[in-house]
Amino acid sequence: MSLIHEIDYGTPASRSARQVTLTIDGRAITVPEGTSIMRASMEAGIQIPKLCATDMVDAFGSCRLCLVEVEGRNGTPSSCTTPVAPNMVVHTQTNRLKDIRRGVMELYISDHPLDCLTCAANGDCELQDMAGAVGLRDVRYGYEGDNHVRARNDGAINAKWMPKDESNPYFTYDPSKCIVCSRCVRACEEVQGTFALTIEGRGFASRVSPGAHEHFLDSECVSCGACVQACPTATLTEKSVIAIGQPEHSAVTTCAYCGVGCSFKAEMRGEELVRMVPWKEGQANRGHSCVKGRFAYGYASHKDRILNPMIREKISDPWREVTWEEAFSHIATEFRRIQYQYGRDAIGGITSSRCTNEETFLVQKLVRAGFGNNNVDTCARVCHSPTGYGLGQAFGTSAGTQNFDSIEQSDVVIVIGANPTDGHPVFGSRLKKRLRQGAKLIVIDPRRIDLVRTPHVEAAYHLPLKPGTNVAVMTALAHVIVTEGLAAEAFIRERCDWSEFEDWAAFVSEENHSPEATESFTGVPADLIRGAARLFATGGNGAIYYGLGVTEHSQGSTTVMAIANLAMATGNIGRPGVGVNPLRGQNNVQGSCDMGSFPHELPGYRHISDDATRDTFEKLWGVTLNNEPGLRIPNMLDAAVEGTFKGIYIQGEDILQSDPDTRHVSAGLEAMECVVVHDLFLNETANYAHVFLPGSTFLEKDRTFTNAERRINRVRRVMTPKNGLADWQVTQKLAQAMGLNWNYAHPSEIMDEIAATTPSFALVSYDYLDKMGSVQWPCNEAHPKGSPIMHVDGFVRGKGKFIRTEYVATDERTGPRFPLLLTTGRILSQYNVGAQTRRTKNVIWHAEDRLEIHPHDAEQRGIKDSDWIKLASRSGDTTLRAQITDRVSPGVVYTTFHHPDTQANVITTDFSDWATNCPEYKVTAVQVSPSNGPTQWQEDYNDLSNRSRRIAGKIQAAE
Amino acid sequence: MSHDQGREKLIRMANQIAIFFMSQPKTDRAKGVATHINRFWEPRMRKHLFECLDEGADGLMPLVVEASTLINRPSSPTKLDKSGGVAKPL
Numbered sequence A: 001m002s003l004i005h006e007i008d009y010g011t012p013a014s015r016s017a018r019q020v021t022l023t024i025d026g027r028a029i030t031v032p033e034g035t036s037i038m039r040a041s042m043e044a045g046i047q048i049p050k051l052c053a054t055d056m057v058d059a060f061g062s063c064r065l066c067l068v069e070v071e072g073r074n075g076t077p078s079s080c081t082t083p084v085a086p087n088m089v090v091h092t093q094t095n096r097l098k099d100i101r102r103g104v105m106e107l108y109i110s111d112h113p114l115d116c117l118t119c120a121a122n123g124d125c126e127l128q129d130m131a132g133a134v135g136l137r138d139v140r141y142g143y144e145g146d147n148h149v150r151a152r153n154d155g156a157i158n159a160k161w162m163p164k165d166e167s168n169p170y171f172t173y174d175p176s177k178c179i180v181c182s183r184c185v186r187a188c189e190e191v192q193g194t195f196a197l198t199i200e201g202r203g204f205a206s207r208v209s210p211g212a213h214e215h216f217l218d219s220e221c222v223s224c225g226a227c228v229q230a231c232p233t234a235t236l237t238e239k240s241v242i243a244i245g246q247p248e249h250s251a252v253t254t255c256a257y258c259g260v261g262c263s264f265k266a267e268m269r270g271e272e273l274v275r276m277v278p279w280k281e282g283q284a285n286r287g288h289s290c291v292k293g294r295f296a297y298g299y300a301s302h303k304d305r306i307l308n309p310m311i312r313e314k315i316s317d318p319w320r321e322v323t324w325e326e327a328f329s330h331i332a333t334e335f336r337r338i339q340y341q342y343g344r345d346a347i348g349g350i351t352s353s354r355c356t357n358e359e360t361f362l363v364q365k366l367v368r369a370g371f372g373n374n375n376v377d378t379c380a381r382v383c384h385s386p387t388g389y390g391l392g393q394a395f396g397t398s399a400g401t402q403n404f405d406s407i408e409q410s411d412v413v414i415v416i417g418a419n420p421t422d423g424h425p426v427f428g429s430r431l432k433k434r435l436r437q438g439a440k441l442i443v444i445d446p447r448r449i450d451l452v453r454t455p456h457v458e459a460a461y462h463l464p465l466k467p468g469t470n471v472a473v474m475t476a477l478a479h480v481i482v483t484e485g486l487a488a489e490a491f492i493r494e495r496c497d498w499s500e501f502e503d504w505a506a507f508v509s510e511e512n513h514s515p516e517a518t519e520s521f522t523g524v525p526a527d528l529i530r531g532a533a534r535l536f537a538t539g540g541n542g543a544i545y546y547g548l549g550v551t552e553h554s555q556g557s558t559t560v561m562a563i564a565n566l567a568m569a570t571g572n573i574g575r576p577g578v579g580v581n582p583l584r585g586q587n588n589v590q591g592s593c594d595m596g597s598f599p600h601e602l603p604g605y606r607h608i609s610d611d612a613t614r615d616t617f618e619k620l621w622g623v624t625l626n627n628e629p630g631l632r633i634p635n636m637l638d639a640a641v642e643g644t645f646k647g648i649y650i651q652g653e654d655i656l657q658s659d660p661d662t663r664h665v666s667a668g669l670e671a672m673e674c675v676v677v678h679d680l681f682l683n684e685t686a687n688y689a690h691v692f693l694p695g696s697t698f699l700e701k702d703r704t705f706t707n708a709e710r711r712i713n714r715v716r717r718v719m720t721p722k723n724g725l726a727d728w729q730v731t732q733k734l735a736q737a738m739g740l741n742w743n744y745a746h747p748s749e750i751m752d753e754i755a756a757t758t759p760s761f762a763l764v765s766y767d768y769l770d771k772m773g774s775v776q777w778p779c780n781e782a783h784p785k786g787s788p789i790m791h792v793d794g795f796v797r798g799k800g801k802f803i804r805t806e807y808v809a810t811d812e813r814t815g816p817r818f819p820l821l822l823t824t825g826r827i828l829s830q831y832n833v834g835a836q837t838r839r840t841k842n843v844i845w846h847a848e849d850r851l852e853i854h855p856h857d858a859e860q861r862g863i864k865d866s867d868w869i870k871l872a873s874r875s876g877d878t879t880l881r882a883q884i885t886d887r888v889s890p891g892v893v894y895t896t897f898h899h900p901d902t903q904a905n906v907i908t909t910d911f912s913d914w915a916t917n918c919p920e921y922k923v924t925a926v927q928v929s930p931s932n933g934p935t936q937w938q939e940d941y942n943d944l945s946n947r948s949r950r951i952a953g954k955i956q957a958a959e
Numbered sequence B: 001m002s003h004d005q006g007r008e009k010l011i012r013m014a015n016q017i018a019i020f021f022m023s024q025p026k027t028d029r030a031k032g033v034a035t036h037i038n039r040f041w042e043p044r045m046r047k048h049l050f051e052c053l054d055e056g057a058d059g060l061m062p063l064v065v066e067a068s069t070l071i072n073r074p075s076s077p078t079k080l081d082k083s084g085g086v087a088k089p090l
């Protein structure tokens, strides 16, 4: 294995279809029109010296190192800013050019420290490389004059020198090494879209500055790392590189955080991870990343990681470390005892959206073939199950319709119930880039998310609806489109069932669905809805992106159908730039759903009652499968409380923290006799566990993740599992202990089994993925290269189905006791329940969950910013600190749920989506009042957590 | 959660489904409710639903009652599989 070197072509690729042929140093080369001479040369294999150009940003032309001579033209144009022309003849190396370049380099080096040997970038520095490339042999000027290099000049303070900025936990800024090429500034603007950096001052005095001469940490910087990657010198450098040194080998792998599924090069020294660098060829991220994937991997070696299996008889006992064998045989014995005593259906399993496709497939196989029932579910239950149901009904498959590249061709984008700049940051950056190019944005969200107004981006419409009224707003949009004659009739006639459309059109046209009629309860002014509807219907390619603000409602599935209706009614399906795009929360939500994690579905979304599908698996697995749907997570908990469900194997999920109505979850877990938690850490659920199986991280795995665009990405192992066994081996050994005859030698064999049984994966194998980089399913005979866009020639179900979507107010209503509506979300630096990110330096950005409350509501209650407040609902109460902001409307409060101390889910209720039981996280009626500290529940819970983390023979590590 | 709370929740879930299908074209309503419950409700849940129905359908919406003739009654009792649970080889 060696270090993967990616070619830097100097300037971005041109998209032109027209080709131009020119000659560079005697070689003829043909490139698309608009390509720079620099890029054309690099494609011909000729590397022109350069410093201020890199292919992640547009050329700027400031360093004058990349000069060339062009026959018939005067002077020495810079190759990075000069486009190719037909029949041009270019020379990249002449005596004149050599002299100029040496002169340029000499000036650079004269204001640069000469400590190359001890510099962190030694071996990975473009300034060093260029000095070598231009043949720089001596520097005639010393540091006596003006410089940025030394703190003192002849004893006097050097005002130009600036100290290092080490405020960011992951990278440093050393101004003395800066060559002011502005690559970082352009990366922050063009790639990330944050505009945190500027070049301050002019001429020789100029320097890079975050914000208005702030520290990185205090500036707008979101720590995405794009500037660090762009910097050609050691000025911006990862602290890990400074601490460890340059990497010597690397492997391409996939981020284990969010559903964007960014590709990274894991750069290693031995088994030590030096840094994660986004991979340019990654088709989801195109070389970009966010703070989580780029930097927040420290949890993998955190001291809290549990490395040995543990058992305890009762949850009040301390844990006892045991061998793997003992753990497996204990679980097998217990599960079989429970089944004998309470029935075959008394146990089940939960698969994880953080684990890989192969692991998930094995867990559902263990449940179906080993437990002999279908009690398997996944955390997608609590996030995107309504997507599965809603899109399945409308289009015939639950998948998002586009790839991420599609955004580059969108003209109008609706973002509803999602906060991409925080939740899906790399997609957020790609969206902002498109918006800066002129696409229009419609935000439908109770809260003024960042996208509504951020540097150089402003939403055309923000519809600040009351939580819980999505269906009414979406139907009102449809009302306007239909009644104003804006529906795409030709598309609908060709692609959808016309009589269903007519029925639906009559339904949405009813007066009670008009924006005027719904305004009183949605809170959205009618003219905003009318304007937004017209814009979406007539503004060109319209795309809809949505998140959990759509699904986590009692009408989640109905809203998904309403979204599908809107896309079909405006003809926005089946080509690039349009579509219905669920933004998935966790990295492998898509994959875990694909792999048959739902109790009613075998892999590939085929219902368990379907004889032909069962037959396929029965023949291969040599068992008879139960044809009845199993229990979903909330149903498992209900059954546990009722006494008919007694044992569970939970892989990589923390249902106690992530699921609603914590008291109900803990009551369910407490009623069980054998709870097995398989995870990296003693998570909150493990407080109720009898067996703990240590898990492995994505760095320790060879396998695949499937991101939100259905892209199957390879995950590659770069280190040995610290816990001894990879997760698939753990599940396999457990299956063997339960008497199943499994013999996978490598996870690729699991993928082969998936491909053999699941038509949409028919051509997928590790070899094929290695060859293709990644593919988007369906990937089979009909679509050998995968399917970037779905429903191109027709819907999966045949004709698209319009479905009536009647708004029904949730039962969760405000009243005198609970007058405010609580809605929940998340922020950039933390991930889900935070088990990983809380164990990294990311906590610097988000040390606690806060309750956002409007100044008006706060004042009424005598609450000031940062005060402790009590948050109460009919389910329970908790305390946290307030943050006063007008991002939320009066009557609405908002919080994140990243920290277990907050116990935000003590507040949420057990109401759920009518079709899928996806919990209604996004609407809870609450009251807020001043408080002095933690509630009794929080204290009791803390106590329980501390007690249940005791390990016999070990001094308890302080949290 | 007591037995009553469990039942209350089940009734609420069934009614929620009925409310959605109430707004659908008339011919699809009862069939829609029944199909949905058959496809997504585990036998234990359907068994409890039938207990409610058999005891007078208190609190259940008329559409659920109407749909019940199309809902599969689970072969009772489902939990008494004393085989040890291993699915039988073919």
Ligand code: SF4
Pocket (backbone or CB within 6 Å): A184, A187, A188, A192, A194, A195, A196, A197, A210, A220, A221, A222, A223, A224, A225, A226, A227, A228
């Ligand atoms: S880390 Fe990202 S956001 Fe921060 S300054 Fe660099 S490019 Fe901008």
Ligand code: SF4
Pocket (backbone or CB within 6 Å): A177, A178, A179, A180, A181, A182, A183, A184, A185, A208, A227, A230, A231, A232, A233, A235, A236
């Ligand atoms: S910090 Fe790096 S990228 Fe930015 S201007 Fe200085 S040398 Fe160039």
Ligand code: SF4
Pocket (backbone or CB within 6 Å): A255, A256, A257, A258, A259, A260, A261, A262, A285, A289, A290, A291, A292, A293, A294, A424, A425, A426, A427
């Ligand atoms: S968390 Fe998401 S956006 Fe960030 S690097 Fe990972 S996959 Fe990409």
Ligand code: FES
Pocket (backbone or CB within 6 Å): A049, A050, A051, A052, A053, A060, A061, A062, A063, A064, A065, A066, A067, A078, A079, A080, A081
């Ligand atoms: S690389 Fe072209 S001017 Fe700097």
